[in-house]
Amino acid sequence: MLTEAEGCAILKKIFEARGYSIQENVHFQEGNVSFNADGWDPVKRVGFEYMTHGAGDYEDLDGDEMNELVERMKKGELFFFIIDQAMEAYELEWGASRFLDEVERRRAAKGGA
Amino acid sequence: MTDVSAAQVVRAAQAQNAELRAELARMESAERENRELQKQVAAEQESAWRNLTEQLVPSVDAAHLDAAAQALRLPAVSARTLLGEAQAEKNRLEQVLATVQADPLFKHREGKLTEISVRMRELEEFMGPLKETVEGLQQEPMFDELLQSGYGTEAYQQGWWTASYYRHWKHGDLLVEKYGPALKITEFGQLRLKFLEERNTLRSLESACASLRQEKHRVDSLVKKFDDAQRALQGLPQTYLARARALVREHLQSLGDDEKLNLVAGNEGATLAVKRIAGVEAKQRYLDQLLREMVLKPRDDLKQAIARNEKDIIKFQRPKNAGVRIRQADFDRRYRSRRSSWDKRWNRYHNACHQIVVFDSYYRYDPLTEFLWWDVMTDGHLDGNFIPEVAEFHHHHPDWHHHHHHDDHAVAALAHDHHAHHDDHFHDAS
Numbered sequence: 362m363l364t365e366a367e368g369c370a371i372l373k374k375i376f377e378a379r380g381y382s383i384q385e386n387v388h389f390q391e392g393n394v395s396f397n398a399d400g401w402d403p404v405k406r407v408g409f410e411y412m413t414h415g416a417g418d419y420e421d422l423d424g425d426e427m428n429e430l431v432e433r434m435k436k437g438e439l440f441f442f443i444i445d446q447a448m449e450a451y452e453l454e455w456g457a458s459r460f461l462d463e464v465e466r467r468r469a470a471k472g473g474a
Numbered sequence: 475m476t477d478v479s480a481a482q483v484v485r486a487a488q489a490q491n492a493e494l495r496a497e498l499a500r501m502e503s504a505e506r507e508n509r510e511l512q513k514q515v516a517a518e519q520e521s522a523w524r525n526l527t528e529q530l531v532p533s534v535d536a537a538h539l540d541a542a543a544q545a546l547r548l549p550a551v552s553a554r555t556l557l558g559e560a561q562a563e564k565n566r567l568e569q570v571l572a573t574v575q576a577d578p579l580f581k582h583r584e585g586k587l588t589e590i591s592v593r594m595r596e597l598e599e600f601m602g603p604l605k606e607t608v609e610g611l612q613q614e615p616m617f618d619e620l621l622q623s624g625y626g627t628e629a630y631q632q633g634w635w636t637a638s639y640y641r642h643w644k645h646g647d648l649l650v651e652k653y654g655p656a657l658k659i660t661e662f663g664q665l666r667l668k669f670l671e672e673r674n675t676l677r678s679l680e681s682a683c684a685s686l687r688q689e690k691h692r693v694d695s696l697v698k699k700f701d702d703a704q705r706a707l708q709g710l711p712q713t714y715l716a717r718a719r720a721l722v723r724e725h726l727q728s729l730g731d732d733e734k735l736n737l738v739a740g741n742e743g744a745t746l747a748v749k750r751i752a753g754v755e756a757k758q759r760y761l762d763q764l765l766r767e768m769v770l771k772p773r774d775d776l777k778q779a780i781a782r783n784e785k786d787i788i789k790f791q792r793p794k795n796a797g798v799r800i801r802q803a804d805f806d807r808r809y810r811s812r813r814s815s816w817d818k819r820w821n822r823y824h825n826a827c828h829q830i831v832v833f834d835s836y837y838r839y840d841p842l843t844e845f846l847w848w849d850v851m852t853d854g855h856l857d858g859n860f861i862p863e864v865a866e867f868h869h870h871h872p873d874w875h876h877h878h879h880h881d882d883h884a885v886a887a888l889a890h891d892h893h894a895h896h897d898d899h900f901h902d903a904s
Contacts, residue, residue: 434635444637456640463634 362447365411369399371450372409372442375457376400381407391439394429396422398441407464409442409457437471440464477799480790486809487783487790494780497816501773504823508765511831515761519754526726526747527719530738534560534715542718546737548725551718560714567710570703580696590690597683604676607657611669616645626663731841749839756847760830763861768823826856849876 363371373383381402389398389408401408410422422430433439442460444453478486531542536553543552550556574580611617624630625642632639646662654660657668706713726734731752738744789795833851846867848858854876858864868874 431633431635441635442637443633443635446638446641448637448641452641452644453637455644456637459640459643460635460637 363450363453365399365413367450368411368444368448368453369409371453372444372457373400375454376402376407376409376461379458379461381405383408392429392433394422394426396426406439407461408440409444411444413447437467440467476802478802478805480795480798480800483800483805484787484790486805487787490809490811491780491783491787493811493813494776494783497812498773498776498780500820501769501776504769504820505765505773508761508769508827511827512758512761512765515754515757515831519751519758522747522750522754523723524719526744526751527722529741529744529747530722531715531718534711534718539718542722545741546722546725548722550721550725556714556718560710563713564707564710567703567707571700571707574696574700574703577696579693580700583693583697586693587690590686590693594683594686597679597686601676601679601683604672604679607653608669608673608676611649611653611665614649616642617649617669620646620649620662621666621669626661626666731839735841746837750836752839752841753833753836753847753851756851757830757833759863760848760851760858760861761827763863764823764826764830767860768819772819822856826852826858829853829856844871844874846874846876 369385373385376383382404383400383402385400387398387401387403387408389396389401396410398408399411412422427443430439430441434441440460442457448456530546531551532538534557536557539551539553539556543549543555579586620626620642623632623638623642625632625646630642632642650660650662650665653665657665659665659668726737726748729737731748734748735745738748790798829852835850838850839845839847846864848856848861848864848867852858859868
């Protein structure tokens with residue numbers, strides 16, 4: 362199983378290969394949501410966040426904030442890939458690629474890029 | 475006066491320890507041999523008791539039983555009591571046989587067992603492929619998580635923004651790829667349904683198998699009960715003969731030798747058997763005491779001597795003791811060889827063991843006179859005062875003189891080591 366640091370490094374590589382400019386450990390604050398994001402492209406509004414109990418991520422991004430984030434993802438305003446369980450590298454790589462496909466599909470459906 | 479260097483002491487202690495260790499090994503081997511002899515004597519005792527009870531109760535004929543009951547004053551072995559018990563047991567066993575024979579399951583057991591076996595084979599054939607799918611999927615590391623998460627159903631709640639969602643997707647696809655062709659399914663939802671369906675069928679079949687196994691067990695139990703009862707019935711005379719003999723043994727074991735001999739007076743064979751039992755018991759005691767006094771106790775002394783030498787070897791090897799000198803007389807006393815006194819003790823020990831083991835003149839026993847088995851077994855040629863039981867006898871009979879069986883010849887030649895044992899323990903070196 363990957364550690365959070367190893368996972369973040371893999372995700373940064375994959376996101377950047379798909380054209381995103383990922384900034385690490387960015388403080389994200391919009392509406393009622395405020396947390397320290399593991400990776401975030403502020404221009405394309407796509408990022409990722411590891412949710413591990415050890416790192417206190419569930420305190421940083423609580424249930425209400427997550428609900429608000431999900432609602433905004435559903436509307437296509439922004440996208441965060443949430444890593445909610447430990448996994449192997451091949452699983453994370455495969456999942457991240459499918460997630461980015463989904464982001465593109467949703468943006469295309471909405472008419473944006 | 476001459477003296478000895480520390481280096482010489484170290485060499486002498488090392489040499490003596492080698493000799494002591496060899497002697498220790500000899501003692502350990504003697505202990506094993508003695509225990510083996512004790513086992514042989516215990517077997518001889520069992521045989522003596524068997525012989526006695528066979529003499530007293532030759533069969534379960536009423537006449538033999540009553541004769542034994544009367545002679546031994548033991549009503550428990552009278553024909554009325556013992557044969558009455560045997561008859562009651564016979565009735566009980568016959569009742570068991572009748573009950574089992576009347577049971578329909580027993581009556582039709584052959585057909586039933588064949589039917590069970592055929593049905594079991596059929597069920598196992600059905601279960602084979604189902605087990606392959608169900609157990610195969612249960613062994614897949616991700617299958618249970620997918621099943622629990624509801625993946626492949628409308629109840630599945632994982633959001634598309636989570637990594638778990640994609641992990642489930644990936645592993646769901648891998649499982650469909652692996653099991654799909656054989657099961658003719660193309661989606662995980664179908665695989666899930668197939669699994670649940672086959673698992674339910676398998677559980678029903680397993681339950682049917684368990685019922686059949688239970689039924690077979692019932693038949694087997696009845697057959698066993700029947701066979702056991704039949705065997706017990708056939709062996710009833712032997713069982714009650716053994717019981718009568720066990721009662722006799724139990725009764726006699728609680729009595730002293732004089733009482734036992736009193737009860738069997740007039741029965742020559744039984745009288746000799748009682749004497750043999752008493753003699754064999756004495757053999758057991760003597761072998762055990764010989765082991766204790768002549769092997770185990772000196773062995774403890776030897777161990778202490780070895781430990782002391784080891785301590786001295788370390789002490790005299792220290793640089794600060796390099797110049798120490800030991801008086802020649804002390805050195806000689808401490809490190810002289812004990813081999814010859816050990817050999818004397820071994821001769822005495824083996825001689826005693828041999829005379830005890832080969833002794834078989836049990837008829838010489840007379841509990842009504844002053845009597846010491848030790849003297850009878852060794853014919854008074856071996857001093858047994860190192861054995862507490864013998865020493866105690868001599869203490870209470872200070873004027874005791876054993877009358878030799880084949881008297882008056884070559885006594886002097888055989889009474890070789892009456893005093894020889896006084897210096898055989900290795901006290902100086904310990």
